[in-house]
Amino acid sequence: MAICSAHTTTTSLHSPCTTTVSNAAGFRQRQVIFFTSSSNRRSCGGGGGGRRHHGGARTSCFQVSCSVDKPVVIGLAADSGCGKSTFMRRLTSVFGGAAVPPKGGNPDSNTLISDTTTVICLDDYHSLDRNGRKEYGVTALDPRANNFDLMYEQAVEKPIYNHVTGLLDPPELITPPKIFVIEGLHPMFDQRVRDLLDFSIYLDISDEVKFAWKIQRDMAERGHSLESIQASIEARKPDFDAYIDPQKQYADAVIEVLPTQLIPGDNEGKVLRVKLIMKEGVKFFNPVYLFDEGSSISWVPCGRKLTCSYPGIKFAYGPDTYFGKEVSVLEMDGQFDKLDELIYVESHLSNLSTKFYGEVTQQMLKHADFPGSNNGTGLFQTIIGLKIRDLYEQIVAERAGVPAEAAKV
Numbered sequence: 041m042a043i044c045s046a047h048t049t050t051t052s053l054h055s056p057c058t059t060t061v062s063n064a065a066g067f068r069q070r071q072v073i074f075f076t077s078s079s080n081r082r083s084c085g086g087g088g089g090g091r092r093h094h095g096g097a098r099t100s101c102f103q104v105s106c107s108v109d110k111p112v113v114i115g116l117a118a119d120s121g122c123g124k125s126t127f128m129r130r131l132t133s134v135f136g137g138a139a140v141p142p143k144g145g146n147p148d149s150n151t152l153i154s155d156t157t158t159v160i161c162l163d164d165y166h167s168l169d170r171n172g173r174k175e176y177g178v179t180a181l182d183p184r185a186n187n188f189d190l191m192y193e194q195a196v197e198k199p200i201y202n203h204v205t206g207l208l209d210p211p212e213l214i215t216p217p218k219i220f221v222i223e224g225l226h227p228m229f230d231q232r233v234r235d236l237l238d239f240s241i242y243l244d245i246s247d248e249v250k251f252a253w254k255i256q257r258d259m260a261e262r263g264h265s266l267e268s269i270q271a272s273i274e275a276r277k278p279d280f281d282a283y284i285d286p287q288k289q290y291a292d293a294v295i296e297v298l299p300t301q302l303i304p305g306d307n308e309g310k311v312l313r314v315k316l317i318m319k320e321g322v323k324f325f326n327p328v329y330l331f332d333e334g335s336s337i338s339w340v341p342c343g344r345k346l347t348c349s350y351p352g353i354k355f356a357y358g359p360d361t362y363f364g365k366e367v368s369v370l371e372m373d374g375q376f377d378k379l380d381e382l383i384y385v386e387s388h389l390s391n392l393s394t395k396f397y398g399e400v401t402q403q404m405l406k407h408a409d410f411p412g413s414n415n416g417t418g419l420f421q422t423i424i425g426l427k428i429r430d431l432y433e434q435i436v437a438e439r440a441g442v443p444a445e446a447a448k449v
């Protein structure tokens with residue numbers, strides 16, 4: 041049963057990028073206008089137009105040429121409730137300007153737009169709405185409930201999955217930004233979509249911590265029962281293991297969140313051990329290091345310059361392998377008591393891609409009220425935000441054939 045193999049047909053020769061999309065089960069029909077972004081990892085040859093055939097989709101869209109203005113595309117994958125929105129808020133803040141939903145559009149839009157970045161949520165590419173998933177007995181994590189053809193085409197006029205009604209709302213118009221972030225369950229699942237990414241991140245939240253965060257949000261803030269939260273996590277688990285978790289092998293950076301090792305047997309999920317796993321050899325991405333690049337370091341910074349109450353703070357850094365690839369891993373276990381003292385830690389980290397001394401600390405202080413600001417989740421999200429800004433500047437500089445300094449945002 042092909043429940044969501046979308047096919048597209050060209051409807052207008054005068055407007056070559058306008059197509060009607062429907063899926064095989066006829067769940068949805070919509071007008072979409074496509075642009076195909078070719079990233080620095082894809083061949084830029086042959087840009088400028090033409091008819092292409094792939095995956096059952098037939099389009100007559102223009103391929104955006106390899107221009108300086110082409111968006112840099114970032115993918116962020118994680119399960120639901122694992123901190124994607126929080127990370128996005130930290131990332132857009134690094135580029136300056138507030139990120140807001142499209143003006144005058146659907147109030148339930150999942151899109152966030154700032155001066156430089158546009159963040160779209162891949163939930164909008166669910167091909168089955170809530171009722172459809174129920175009818176076919178699939179979860180939102182199942183690839184059959186998602187339209188990867190449309191995701192790959194990067195529709196400029198894209199649908200909206202409405203989390204309030206559970207329906208697929210009429211499309212919204214997205215104009216190509218400088219930095220285009222696609223966040224959601226599956227940004228690295230489909231190889232075509234994956235190949236569009238200039239940089240990819242996976243938030244790997246361990247089951248214990250995910251459960252603690254879910255309880256915090258869905259029980260304390262949304263009135264769900266403990267049993268229903270447990271049941272929902274368990275119902276999603278097989279599809280999470282099959283379709284979401286394997287994406288981490290493709291990520292350029294993984295933020296892994298585990299229970300602390302500083303409190304034996306702790307399962308409260310309040311004190312966290314967080315690892316920043318950074319792939320080596322990624323173009324325009326130099327992993328951050330502690331003290332000495334390539335060495336294995338264990339560091340307890342508590343003392344005169346950093347206040348630590350129980351259970352303290354421990355950092356570690358060193359080389360490792362991850363899914364057979366060489367990586368550098370920076371780890372922080374514990375939490376900060378006084379966030380302004382983070383400057384002491386920052387001064388011992390290198391390759392941070394900051395523009396001035398203390399920028400990491402400044403960003404963390406600016407968003408001290410965001411979840412995870414006192415631990416490695418906030419610290420590593422902020423660092424990756426700064427690395428993405430640096431990557432963006434280097435890509436733009438390379439495309440323009442100018443030194444990176446000239447492309448600073």
Ligand SMILES: Nc1ncnc2c1ncn2[C@@H]1O[C@H](COP(=O)(O)OP(=O)(O)OP(=O)(O)O)[C@@H](O)[C@H]1O
Pocket residue numbers: 118119120121122123124125126127253254256257411412413417418
């Ligand atoms: N670093 C963190 N430390 C502690 N709690 C966190 C952290 N990040 C997220 N949370 C908790 O998880 C909840 C969900 O976070 P967020 O909205 O950023 O996740 P999300 O992946 O975008 O979720 P969804 O996909 O369901 O919209 C927050 O309300 C908070 O309770």
Ligand SMILES: O=C(CO)[C@H](O)[C@H](O)COP(=O)(O)O
Pocket residue numbers: 119120121163170180181202203204206224225
């Ligand atoms: O995993 C999810 C998104 O991260 C959601 O469960 C999915 O999008 C379905 O949404 P809803 O539960 O509102 O119907």
